[in-house]
Amino acid sequence: MTKKDDDEVARTERARRIGLFRYMLIREAADPSLTGRQRGALVRKLAQAEHIDADGRPVRITRWTLDRWILEWRQGGFDALVPSPRQSQPRTPPRGGRAGHGVEEGEPGPHGRAGQKDSAGSAGMGAG
Template sequence: MDRAQEIGLFRWKIVGEASDVSLSARERGRLVRALAEREHLDPDGRWVRVTRNTLDRWIRAYREGGFDALVPAPRRAANRMPERLELAVALRREQPARTAAQIHRIIVEAEGAAPSARTIQRHLKAAGLPCRGSAVARALGRFEAEHRNELWTGDALHGPLIEGRRTFLFCFLDDHSRLLVGYRWAAREDVLNASRALRAGMTARGLPKAVYVDNGSPFVSGQLLRACAVLGIRLIHSTPGRPEGRGKIERVFRTVREQVLL
């Protein structure tokens, strides 16, 4: 992911929620005021405030032109360290229970390189983000979506060997209806096949508001993050070793093992 795409993602992370067309003018105004009062870590590693005028401009651009309208003209970045530390902050904020080592691995998977776990830990501490229990994961453990397409859960099942090669079943489940909205059998456990299963679901059932996945390599790719940003979908990662919110799709996989993979 190049510098321009990183800036576009930074802007989208700030205004994505405020760009929701279902918000009333009062709700949007209240949200934008809160965003303007908050500090945000920019791609250069600086804590900055964004004015209401700028936020309104980004919201208009996103609503008129989608994610691409938030991406500035690309330019080569000489030093990717601040950008990756900004990503580390975003990952810790998304899941407060993530350790520096886990964040390091996710960034390596997505970017090909990352600051050391110790550097990440120091940066997160300086940013006021110590590791703590995952409130998001706990909430998802008790959560049930109220509407169709509010939340999809995705995962990959290791299937049988065929001609000596491992197979994988990628699935996406609608949390509200328990409907298997998209799936794909594949010979490789990678982001391409995960994206194909997700695309099949969106073609058949429409766009979800959020997708909840684990930290396996197919789901931490920058390619998947950008695709979700372009489509206005929130991508949520679970905390490694904590299964909250994944019981429904695990039951689907158990049925597949017991009734299909005989």
């Protein structure tokens, strides 16, 4: 197994642990036999308490997050509680690209001004 494969397995295992943490937290409040009032009381109680997350850190979860997890679980089951891998895109331009995006000296820039310099002698600024 390569390092990349090991990293992928570790990320997948961590995501499953997070899903299990979320499920264990909401399972009682997600009971369909509860009334809205009963569910609300349970969710508020859970939101007030500190919990130990999948990485062993103490965390507090908001009511809104708990409600969202309950809804996601109802719509998609356990898999809906497992976070999906991030799909981040690079923020830097590809190699060889320039930060100026092709704006050369004398060409209009993002504000439509081509190579103008601010000086006391600029047009429209002189004494009459």
